[in-house]
Amino acid sequence: xxxxxxNQYYQNHEVDFAWLEKPSQHEFRWRCDDGSWRKxxxxxxxxxxxxxxxxxxxxxxxxxxxSSWLDPVNLPRLSDETRSHPILLNHLIVFDIxxxxxxxxxxxxxxxxxxxxxxxxxxxxxxxxxxxxxxxSKGFHLFYNDLDRTLFSIENPKERENTIxxxxxxxxxxVLLAGFKVDPRITADTRRIIRLPDSIHxxxxxxxxxxxxxxLSMSINSWINQVPSFLGQLKIPKTAK
Numbered sequence: 001x002x003x004x005x006x007n008q009y010y011q012n013h014e015v016d017f018a019w020l021e022k023p024s025q026h027e028f029r030w031r032c033d034d035g036s037w038r039k040x041x042x043x044x045x046x047x048x049x050x051x052x053x054x055x056x057x058x059x060x061x062x063x064x065x066x067s068s069w070l071d072p073v074n075l076p077r078l079s080d081e082t083r084s085h086p087i088l089l090n091h092l093i094v095f096d097i098x099x100x101x102x103x104x105x106x107x108x109x110x111x112x113x114x115x116x117x118x119x120x121x122x123x124x125x126x127x128x129x130x131x132x133x134x135x136x137s138k139g140f141h142l143f144y145n146d147l148d149r150t151l152f153s154i155e156n157p158k159e160r161e162n163t164i165x166x167x168x169x170x171x172x173x174x175v176l177l178a179g180f181k182v183d184p185r186i187t188a189d190t191r192r193i194i195r196l197p198d199s200i201h202x203x204x205x206x207x208x209x210x211x212x213x214x215x216l217s218m219s220i221n222s223w224i225n226q227v228p229s230f231l232g233q234l235k236i237p238k239t240a241k
Contacts (some may be wrong), residue, residue, distance in 0.1 A: 004205075004230060004231055005058065006033070006058050006059050006060055006200060006202075007054060007055065007057060007058050007059065009200065009230065010050070010051060010054060010059070010199075011051055011055070013198075014047050014198075015047060015050060015196065015197075015198040015199065016197065016198050016210065017044075017046070017047070017050075019130055019131050019143075019197075019210070020130075021068075021090075021145075022045075022068060023044055023045055023046075023064075024043040024044060024045035024072075025043075025068035025069055025070070025072055025089055025090070026044070026064045026065045026067075026068055026069075026072055027039060027040070027064065027065040027067075027069065027072040027073070027075055027193070028040040028044050028050070028053060028062070028063070028064050028065075028196070029062075029063050029064075029065075029193055030054060030057065030059035030060075030061060030062040030063065031059065031060055031061045031202065032057045032058055032059060032060065033058045033059075033060050038057055038059075040053040040054075040073065041053070041073060042073065043072070043073060044064075060200075060202030061195065061199070061200075061201065061202040062195070062196045062199040063193035063194060063195055063196055064193060064194065064196050065191070065192070065193050066091060066092045066094045066186070066189075066190070066192050066193070066194055067088055067089075067090065067091045067092070067190045067191070067192075068088070068089040068090040068091070069086050069087065069088060069089060070086065070087035070089060071086065071087070078191060084157075085157040085158040085161070086157065086161075087157045087160075088152070088157065088160055088161045088164065088190060089152065090145075090146075090152065091146070091164055091168065091190050092130065092143050092144065092145060093127055093143070093144040093145070093146055093168070093171070093187065094141060094142065094143055094144075094186055094187060094192070094194055095114075095117060095141070095142040095175070095180075095182045095183075095186065095187060096135075096139065096140075096141055096182060096183035096186040096187075096194065097110050097113050097114045097117065097139045097140050097141075097142070097180075097181065097182055097183070098110060098135070098137075098138040098139035098183060099113075099138060099139060099181070100138055100240075101138070101240045101241075102137060102138050102204070102236060102237075102240075103236060103237045103238065103239050103240040104220055104221065104224070104236055104237070104238050104239070105238060105239045105240060106138065106240055107138065107139070107220045107224065107236070108219065108220045108221075110138065110139040110140055111140065111216060111219075111220055113180060113181055114132070114139070114140040114142060114216060115216050115217060116180070117142065117175070117180045117182070118132075118142060118213070118216070120175075120178060120180070121142075121144065125144075125171075126147055126148070127144035127145065127146060127147065128144060128145040128147055129142075129143075129144055129213075130143040130144060130145050131143040131197065131210050132210065132211050132212070132213065132216055133195070133197045133208055133209065133210055133211065134206075134208065134209060134211050134227065135195055135201065135208050136195065136199075136200070136201030136204055136206040136207055136208035136209075136227075137201050137203065137204045137206065140211075140216070141194060141195070151163050151164050151167060152164070161190055164190060165188055165189070165190050168187055168188040168189075168190075169187075169188035171187065171188075172184060172187040172188045175187070195208045196208070197209055197210045198210075200230050200231075204229075204231070204234055205229050205230045205231025205232065205234055206227050206228070206229055206230075206234060207227055207228045207229075207230070209227070224236065
């Protein structure tokens with residue numbers, strides 16, 4: 001992994017931010033090839049500012065926040081009581097569907113679950129589908145926008161964030177009760193980060209990328225071999241051992 005120049009890849013390939021309404025309101029973090037973590041000390045509003053942010057590192061895995069903030073660069077920790085509570089502007093509804101370990105059989109299960117979950121969301125909630133991602137490893141990510149802005153008008157920043165977290169947790173519990181296997185740590189956490197589409201998965205070498213609903217409706221075997229692999233050709237086993 002250390003032999004691959006991730007930074008050079010990102011300097012030569014464009015990451016698509018167009019599906020995010022305002023990428024400059026999201027926090028961006030990445031893991032370097034020495035295992036350390038860094039975050040952007042500038043707002044990422046374009047491919048140019050993104051490239052400048054990571055230019056001093058060799059980021060093996062790149063993530064962004066599922067929340068939008070008034071000031072995403074100087075975001076205090078939850079435990080920090082010495083600074084003003086950050087102002088939450090939006091929180092994407094995100095579902096992370098993984099079936100471990102990595103195998104074609106488990107990927108197919110993850111694909112079917114993701115498709116069924118999306119259909120269920122469409123039937124039961126008034127959310128706007130923003131993006132579907134293949135994670136580059138064991139599953140998929142669903143991104144929705146909450147069209148109801150009522151909770152985001154709560155004046156007190158701490159009360160606003162806590163109320164939104166409670167509502168997201170209620171949604172998460174409904175999804176779990178409906179029988180969908182999703183990562184329970186993601187959906188209700190307003191401070192969560194998730195893998196950036198168009199970034200390389202540092203362990204598998206596969207490209208995490210956005211896919212269409214049409215692709216999600218097709219079997220894994222019909223398209224998985226077309227996913228770019230950057231750390232040598234990955235042989236995904238048929239079944240999990």
